[in-house]
Amino acid sequence: MLDIRGLSKRFGYGKGEVTALHEVSFKIAEGEFFTLLGPSGCGKTTLLRLIAGFTGPSGGSLVLDGKDIAAMPPNKRPVNTVFQSYALFPHMTVGQNVAFALEAQGRPKSEIEPAVEKMLTLVQLLHLKNRKSSELSGGQQQRVALARALVARPRILLLDEPLSALDMKLRKDMQIELKRLQRETGLTFIFVTHDQEEALTMSDRIAVMSGGHVQQIATPRELYDRPANRFVAGFIGESNFLSANASGGVVQVGEGSIALADAKDGAQTLMIRPEHVVLSANAPDALQLQATVTQLVFFGTDTHVHLSLADGTKLVARVQNALHAGQTLSEGERITVSLPAKALRVVKDEEIAA
């Protein structure tokens, strides 16, 4: 549905020139919940603003439903944006705020009323239809902003960190709410966030960005299980990295070794998630290493076991605090850890850069 081809954006000129986006290309399918994820300054807002039409590209094209929209003014694009600040009309009621876009389009009253009620039902605010928008909580205001953006049924809804002003609990509730809204309306959402957990819980696919480049586009599970490079592995979830040396498909790490089919000869970086580190010697087909327990950190649902290997490499293991699991480890203890071959990934050190 949306085809982004070699899109680039430069700001300033001469020595002050900044390339915010380097020839980015990808496609978004109809009905997808697609997320642009990356650290501050990676170019995600710039990309969103280009799609919205608030700024023009320095190169490349933006094809929506087969038509290049790169030169089309924002108000002519079938695209709507929800911002972090809700920008509701404070003197208007909830219902009037939602009706506004349809009234501006000159739709008949007989059509507007049921559309507004349907949308307010969807965001669970019908009971507050006649309340002034200035008399709502932050979460309620954000839901009105969503209803207002959705009521005109844009082809694409752009969401620029819409939850970042909400407190943690509300934010989690709204994540579930947003996903439900997207599913029920069947609309295409492009969501911008720097919060990896938010991206993982809501998205069908995520584009991980850094330095104006897309590092990887994949489903949340693929990104987590098979990160394309060290940047993605470090940005999505927690990761342990190990320096290794490979020869003929056998990887050597410290005193241990294991066969890994995808390891090319030479120096390599291995990655393993903390929940896959086994704190004993008895795991089949695993890399076994001697480690010292340096710290135990209790997190309620699980405990993070900080470990130090013989060469000083730090490793974290995460173990679930199950009801009957006795806490037997102590700080300073020397143990053997097992890193199962199935959970070890060879990751590229370099990210895509200019």
Ligand SMILES: Nc1ncnc2c1ncn2[C@@H]1O[C@H](COP(=O)(O)OP(=O)(O)OP(=O)(O)O)[C@@H](O)[C@H]1O
């Ligand atoms: N109007 C502008 N003029 C000059 N440079 C800009 C402008 N807008 C953005 N940039 C630069 O482009 C790069 C990408 O910015 P962008 O706002 O897209 O990042 P972001 O990933 O959305 O970051 P954040 O999460 O902090 O909003 C940054 O280096 C930024 O300083």
